[in-house]
Amino acid sequence: MSLQGIMKEKNLDGVLVTNMLNVRYLTNFSGTTGIALVINDDVKYFITDFRYVTQGEKEVVPMGFKVVREDRNPLGKVSELLKENGVKRLGIENDSVTLSQFSNFQNSFENVEFINLDNTFLNLRMVKKTYEIETIKDSIKIAEEALNDTLSSIKVGTTEREVCAKLEYEMKRRGGDKPSFDIIVASNDRSALPHGVASDKVIEEGFLTIDYGCFYKGYASDITRTFYVGKNPSEKHIEIYNIVKEANELAIKAVKPGITTRELDKIARDYIASKGYGDKFGHGLGHGFGLQIHELPFVSYRAEEVILKEDMVITIEPGIYIEGFGGVRIEDDVLVTKGGHKVLTSYPKEFKKL
Ligand SMILES: [Mn+2]
Known part of the structure; x- marks a missing residue:
């Protein structure tokens, strides 16, 4: 099944990806700092800071991601994008998000319900492209x-x-x-x-x-x-x-x-x-x-x-x-x-x- 299929099944409006292996899997980004936010097949964001904008453009744009530069407050930028896209149910990687990251998510995003993705990415990554x-x-x-x-x-x-x-x-x-x-x-x-x-x-x-x-x-x-x-x-x-x-x-x-x-x-x-x-x-x-x-x-x-x-x-x-x-x-x-x-x-x- 594809990520879109899983999003449909779990009734998600968006998926937030912060585990860098999963970020790489989705976006092809090979650097160390960046967040992927998937709304649907056509709307996908890659949020990173100025160090990775050039590399990001080269790597993630061919995968359908839009590079969004944010140097100071990446989660604040994610919050804006969530609002802009009307995201209420957001999938998160509960296997790799730390407690402090999760509390940052809670403090940064308003009116968002967090849904555990469990093994979603491990299952997707099992079958190779x-x-x-x-x-x-x-x-x-x-x-x-x-x-x-x-x-x-x-x-x-x-x-x-x-x-x-x-x-x-x-x-x-x-x-x-x-x-x-x-x-x-x-x-x-x-x-x-x-x-x-x-x-x-x-x-x-x-x-x-x-x-x-x-x-x-x-x-x-x-x-x-x-x-x-x-x-x-x-x-x-x-x-x-x-x-x-x-x-x-x-x-x-x-x-x-x-x-x-x-x-x-x-x-x-x-x-x-x-x-x-x-x-x-x-x-x-x-x-x-x-x-x-x-x-x-x-x-x-x-x-x-x-x-x-x-x-x-x-x-x-x-x-x-x-x-x-x-x-x-x-x-x-x-x-x-x-x-x-x-x-x-x-x-x-x-x-x-x-
Ligand atoms: Mn072995």
Whole structure:
């Protein structure tokens, strides 16, 4: 459903958007200060101060927003626009508006009833537009090329932090704005930590899990690969690796419109359990991402069940984590297409020794 559809359903005369991710989603504004006010498809305002007028004109006008400059009292300007457009029922982002912002709204706007939008924007953002999908693809390309150029510098003796720094440098050099989260570089026994953010640890022989991505033009990528550093992997290393890889591939094969997030999670989980490692896979199978690294839908037995639809983008990231030994996670980014799916990540996932 569109924002207009939701406005109709909730009988709203306007929607006030102050969460900058939602502002960006609606207006394409990439700066840090601005408020969007939507009255209907034809009347949409973007209120900002003098610093962002030029940028605003360039970014938001093509999206149908009118730039309104207000340097001192943006909420006062919003109040004028609400009156001018006869807004009585105003949708607000109750998930992100703070108590002090809300009390400012109450003090600034007269005769306005505030209506909670709840998950409206998260639900809208779940199904990606064409330009969002294209930007995510670019973000993934940057991340994958960066990993490629980082691998040669990884060997026994390198620190996790050095790998992290190199990877970040290679992403930024290619146009990535910043990592999409704190880069995980977890070696040997630390690879058993699902969220082992890069530390000072010197890399020893064993598994090395790298979970990373970047923001590019506002959109995230999210990739995990596990390598083996050294020459002599044990049978158990190879066994665990191949179970995770198979779970990843089985789940990806099943991605299509109509399947639910829990059904998908179960495919990977049942397979890992059938191999005897069910209790070593403690997190959900994946998640949506876009303007944030974790968005709806959550592909997990624990989260609210969502039926997959065309143009959703999710990760598939099963793992096995064995304390004191090490862990493996393999994560791909997958687009739900009309006929099934397209895997957006292309980094090889054969067992690889570094
Ligand atoms: Mn992820």
